[in-house]
């Protein structure tokens with residue numbers, strides 16, 4: 001027999017993302033479990049971080065597209081002291097090179113620090129935050 005406390009996951013301690021106007025689409029999608037990016041509607045190049053004008057052709061037209069969620073580890077670090085606020089254990093902070101051709105900083109899970117390698121194939125999943133939000137994070141890709 002289970003009691004309500006048996007099935008209640010612990011409350012997230014990770015801080016909620018700071019949402020800016022330019023990146024609101026990204027965080028709104030993350031709350032829905034979608035991993036999206038912003039692309040120029042004229043030249044089709046991705047804009048990251050999101051911004052009002054394309055740095056390649058100066059168009060202000062944009063489109064939000066679903067990303068594959070796949071990438072590779074470019075580089076990583078584990079900040080040990082002080083442990084970042086909101087984390088029980090120091091997270092692995094990694095720069096992920098996305099299949100779509102740009103890099104973003106996130107966290108890496110489900111792998112010991114010693115086993116992280118440059119070029120490690122990874123996939124996105126979502127970690128809960130305070131305030132009932134979630135953020136995209138990565139783990140080694142299932143083979």
Ligand SMILES: [Zn+2]
Pocket residue numbers: 040041042043044045054055056057058059
């Ligand atoms: Zn453009």
